[in-house]
Amino acid sequence: xxxxxxxxxxxxxxxxxxxxxxxxxxxxxxxxxxxxxxxxxxxxxxxxxxxxxxxxxxxxxxxxxxxxxxxxxxxx
Amino acid sequence: xxxxxxxxxxxxxxxxxxxxxxxxxxxxxxxxxxxxxxxxxxxxxxxxxxxxxxxxxxxxxxxxxxxxxxxxxxxx
Amino acid sequence: xxxxxxxxxxxxxxxxxxxxxxxxxxxxxxxxxxxxxxxxxxxxxxxxxxxxxxxxxxxxxxxxxxxxxxxxxxxx
Amino acid sequence: xxxxxxxxxxxxxxxxxxxxxxxxxxxxxxxxxxxxxxxxxxxxxxxxxxxxxxxxxxxxxxxxxxxxxxxxxxxx
Amino acid sequence: xxxxxxxxxxxxxxxxxxxxxxxxxxxxxxxxxxxxxxxxxxxxxxxxxxxxxxxxxxxxxxxxxxxxxxxxxxxx
Amino acid sequence: xxxxxxxxxxxxxxxxxxxxxxxxxxxxxxxxxxxxxxxxxxxxxxxxxxxxxxxxxxxxxxxxxxxxxxxxxxxx
Numbered sequence: 001x002x003x004x005x006x007x008x009x010x011x012x013x014x015x016x017x018x019x020x021x022x023x024x025x026x027x028x029x030x031x032x033x034x035x036x037x038x039x040x041x042x043x044x045x046x047x048x049x050x051x052x053x054x055x056x057x058x059x060x061x062x063x064x065x066x067x068x069x070x071x072x073x074x075x076x
Numbered sequence: 077x078x079x080x081x082x083x084x085x086x087x088x089x090x091x092x093x094x095x096x097x098x099x100x101x102x103x104x105x106x107x108x109x110x111x112x113x114x115x116x117x118x119x120x121x122x123x124x125x126x127x128x129x130x131x132x133x134x135x136x137x138x139x140x141x142x143x144x145x146x147x148x149x150x151x152x
Numbered sequence: 153x154x155x156x157x158x159x160x161x162x163x164x165x166x167x168x169x170x171x172x173x174x175x176x177x178x179x180x181x182x183x184x185x186x187x188x189x190x191x192x193x194x195x196x197x198x199x200x201x202x203x204x205x206x207x208x209x210x211x212x213x214x215x216x217x218x219x220x221x222x223x224x225x226x227x228x
Numbered sequence: 229x230x231x232x233x234x235x236x237x238x239x240x241x242x243x244x245x246x247x248x249x250x251x252x253x254x255x256x257x258x259x260x261x262x263x264x265x266x267x268x269x270x271x272x273x274x275x276x277x278x279x280x281x282x283x284x285x286x287x288x289x290x291x292x293x294x295x296x297x298x299x300x301x302x303x304x
Numbered sequence: 305x306x307x308x309x310x311x312x313x314x315x316x317x318x319x320x321x322x323x324x325x326x327x328x329x330x331x332x333x334x335x336x337x338x339x340x341x342x343x344x345x346x347x348x349x350x351x352x353x354x355x356x357x358x359x360x361x362x363x364x365x366x367x368x369x370x371x372x373x374x375x376x377x378x379x380x
Numbered sequence: 381x382x383x384x385x386x387x388x389x390x391x392x393x394x395x396x397x398x399x400x401x402x403x404x405x406x407x408x409x410x411x412x413x414x415x416x417x418x419x420x421x422x423x424x425x426x427x428x429x430x431x432x433x434x435x436x437x438x439x440x441x442x443x444x445x446x447x448x449x450x451x452x453x454x455x456x
Contacts, residue, residue: 017124020138033449034143035416036111040450048397050445059452062400065126067414067449069109069143070116072135093200096214110219112187141202145185145219146192148211169276172290186295188263217278221261221295222268224287245352248366262371264339293354297337297371298344300363321428324442338447340415369430373413373447374420376439 021047024073029054031063032070041074097123100149105130107139108146117150173199176225181206183215184222193226249275252301257282259291260298269302325351328377333358335367336374345378401427404453409434411443412450421454 024044031040031054040063042056052068054061100120107116107130116139118132128139176196183192183206192215194208204220206213252272259268259282268291270284280296282289328348335344335358344367346360356372358365404424411420411434420443422436432448434441 018122018129019124020122020127020129024138032113033414034109034111035414035449036113037412037416037449046398046400048399051400053398053400062404062451064445064448064450065140066142066446068140069111069113070140071138094198094205095200096198096203096205100214108189110185110187112189141216142218144216145187145189146216147214170274170281171276172274172279172281176290184265186261186263188265217292218294220292221263221265222292223290246350246357247352248350248355248357252366260341262337262339264341293368294370296368297339297341298368299366322426322433323428324426324431324433328442336417338413338415340417369444370446372444373415373417374444375442 021052021071024071027073028075029071030074031068033063033067034069035067097128097147100147103149104151105147106150107144109139109143110145111143173204173223176223179225180227181223182226183220185215185219186221187219249280249299252299255301256303257299258302259296261291261295262297263295325356325375328375331377332379333375334378335372337367337371338373339371401432401451404451407453408455409451410454411448413443413447414449415447 021044025047026043026045028043029041031052033039040054040056040061042054042061044052045055045060046053050065052063052065054063097120101123102119102121104119105117107128109115116130116132116137118130118137120128121131121136122129126141128141128144130137130139173196177199178195178197180195181193183204185191192206192208192213194206194213196204197207197212198205202217204215204217206215249272253275254271254273256271257269259280261267268282268284268289270282270289272280273283273288274281278293280291280293282291325348329351330347330349332347333345335356337343344358344360344365346358346365348356349359349364350357354369356367356369358367401424405427406423406425408423409421411432413419420434420436420441422434422441424432425435425440426433430445432443432445434443
């Protein structure tokens with residue numbers, strides 16, 4: 001889903017379009033899934049183009065990006 | 077999902093097919109998700125080819141485009 | 153999801169495989185979503201490879217193609 | 229989702245991997261959607277890499293392939 | 305969703321990453337769909353990168369891979 | 381969904397972005413599906429860019445990555 005045209009209309013820096021996930025690395029987040037089930041809460045430990053590794057109180061959980069609806073930072 | 081043929085049948089300008097999300101930047105929107113859950117309401121703060129950052133009354137929420145069904149502007 | 157082999161088995165014209173969405177531009181349609189929620193009804197005002205802009209009685213709604221199950225023309 | 233390795237293990241003909249949708253053109257089919265809602269029943273009038281046009285008793289319906297779970301021929 | 309890095313970490317043979325669907329050809333399988341509806345049961349008659357053709361007791365059914373959650377062999 | 385820009389902001393090693401699934405090979409995991417149905421529990425026997433083969437107590441199950449929400453290791 002690469003949309004070159006959209007990028008053109010954004011104020012371009014040398015880094016290209018803004019990247020939101022790298023800024024959340026190490027932060028505690030709530031991840032809501034497209035399935036509408038129980039959200040995943042924990043710290044973002046790592047990520048690649050397809051998956052995000054979350055450190056939860058019950059251990060690490062690998063979350064597929066295609067299954068994520070929203071991510072928000074939490075201080076709780 | 078790049079569909080070159082469709083683009084041909086659209087009145088082409090130098091910018092290519094119309095881009096709708098850049099026009100909504102800074103605007104307050106209601107985002108309905110494919111999961112059918114609670115819509116996300118807030119101002120579009122940024123976006124890239126995969127995600128849209130929404131500033132809500134509870135703070136920023138990162139919304140994955142693949143999880144979005146519809147976006148509409150709101151004045152409420 | 154580009155399927156070159158399928159195209160070969162279709163009677164090829166110079167325009168390639170048939171394009172259905174351009175023919176619906178300006179027409180009033182009912183869009184059923186994969187989420188199974190309330191259909192979106194209105195006129196197709198524009199589209200690009202990822203989204204369709206619908207003019208409804210309540211204003212414009214941007215619909216992501218990945219969230220659409222079916223589109224049918226309506227005279228209602 | 230192009231999987232070159234799979235193609236290697238299939239008995240290759242000059243046409244590449246088997247194409248199933250072209251063989252259903254003009255046939256009456258029942259299309260079950262991933263949303264689990266009401267199936268779409270009618271004759272396949274046309275298709276492209278993303279969509280299938282179905283002629284139903286209520287008129288044409290454009291069905292997005294990404295929303296289809298199964299297609300089966302029907303004689304009813 | 306091609307992930308070159310993953311392939312590197314797998315014991316590489318000349319055939320590349322393991323292919324699971326070709327090994328199921330001709331076998332009787334139960335296919336569970338992402339929609340959570342009724343599973344499709346039958347023998348895998350053919351496949352291409354996007355679809356699998358299943359021979360069921362009620363006739364052939366074309367199943368889109370994007371709608372499949374799991375496939376398991378059955379002896380029932 | 382290849383996101384080159386994200387990779388740039390990660391501490392790059394010669395292996396590129398971190399790969400999580402190879403590290404789980406042979407481990408017992410619980411796989412939650414996007415459909416929200418019954419999780420799949422078993423050992424990861426193999427994988428390719430699209431599918432993961434799980435050895436369960438009832439035999440092998442092929443799970444499509446697009447249907448997976450989360451994977452977590454289990455000791456149970």
